[in-house]
Amino acid sequence: MTMPLTPTPSRVAGMTGRAALIAAIIVVAAAALPLALSNYQVGLATEVLIFGILAMSIDILAGFAGRTSLGHGAIFGVSTYVVVYATTHGGLPPAVAFAAGVLAATVVAAIFGLLAVRTSGVYFLLLTLALGMIVWGICLRWTQVTGGENGMRGDVRPAVLLTNSAFYWAVLASAAVVAFAMWRFVRSPFGLTLRGIRDSESRMRSLGYNVPLHLFIGFTVSGFFAGVAGALYAMFNNFVSPSTVALAQSVEGVLMMIAGGVGTLFGAFVGAAAIIALENVVSAYTERWQMVLGITFILIMIFAPEGIVGKLRATLTRKVR
């Protein structure tokens, strides 16, 4: 993303006219999906959008700050837990519960951030993993509040969004807003500092940047977006259990991000779509669908380590040249 020295073309909300047009076409096409899909498939599409947001929030850190988190599933799940608890036991209206969930996730992310930002590489990976395991342990053992292994059920979804299509459109609208916000975030002056930290921490420090502070802010913002995904998931599922905050959830988010393309941001949706489609299609034919998923990953890593969107982008620019 280099900035030309020549005057920049006219822009809509920071996007070039062409990018804004492409984004609009994609959103409209996505909005038309429920007209063509079965009820079950609309549910899958909703799931793709929700997990796409989660994978995007991980990409903010992994692709732009060079820090891969294995704790985002836990942050996501905290939001889900809080939303379900607040509506069923607290009797709060859905909108307030939603806000409480996102806030809780942001606070948890801030705590994770405080502990993790001074590390990098494999240490960051392991520390976020361990923090996520603590959240999972709490959700599993604090039976009076979380329902333990049985989890919690509750009618979280607001009445107007009860049909699958209506809920899908609401999630699509949220995803569009959140994706736009994240895109602005990574391209902002602050986003540039994260990319600087990814490239050279020591140079950033000698230029006057408080590197841990920037990573802390980045982690917290990323956790906020993961919290939005978690709150939407609560309304999607009307149910939460420890598997929502488990390590497997974090890993799935990371895998979706990698499959789509690290640092591509919107690749997260492509990765989420690919994995959720594979899971559902393949599991209809064989019980060994996880093996198929594993092989697919190995193939992606060998032939397109830059991810699906990353590969497409590289191929396209090569052709243009």
Add this chain to the structure above:
Amino acid sequence: MIALPDGEPVSTSLDNAPLGIVFVPEPILTLTDAVVAFDALRAVDGVSLSVPRGQRRAIIGPNGAGKTTLFNAIAGMVPPTSGRIMFDGHDITKLPPHRRAQLGISRTFQITNLFPTLSVQDNMILALRGLSPRKFSLFGRPDRDSVEAPRIAAALGAARIAERADVTVKELSYGEQRQLEIALSLVTTPTMLLLDEPAAGLSPSERSMVAEIIRSLDRDITVVLIEHDMDLALGLVDFVTCMFEGRILVEEAPEGIRRNKKVQEVYLGKPRHA
């Protein structure tokens, strides 16, 4: 400007001493008995030195003399084990690097340390915004504003890579990367510039270009540079500190340093019969 070997700076040039009054600039950087120890190894072993404001100082010495460690202690990458460092009236001994940068210390790295996946332009923007609150703009526009653009252009011009602004750094030649090293440290108009072997690994023609860049720097900027190449270093500075085994061996003006017996010994070894 010359300074006496005991560190007392005395100016003899008339350009900054109007009406013939002898002007003694206060030191901008003072190290008092600075020690940097890595376990048993004392890489910097009790260095006291003082650099007057506006001086150009070279730190020379053979490999392993502790030059880069001394730099890291001044810039804050490796805080001193003991001793004191004063900069521009502040005790910076325990400050982290980013706080020292905010006080006006800017440095380059011996081993090129840039942002390889970003454009030259974005490298410069990061360098410039390190000291401005705009770096915390979470959702703001990324572009340079009308204050930033001319400053970036000026620094790129001073380092002579203005025409490469839109290129990604990893696609620059090594020489151009060294020029960008200097441009990054210049754009904030620092009070003191620390240059760690700015010409390391360059061809002779590139070296003379780097020398020319350093020579044409604003005279208000205090420059401390480490350089292996004696000819290059001595042609650029007012005063020379020669280090050996973590200590200061000699401090002298460039004219004297070439003839100094001790300096010749550490660079070339003692004569066999001595």
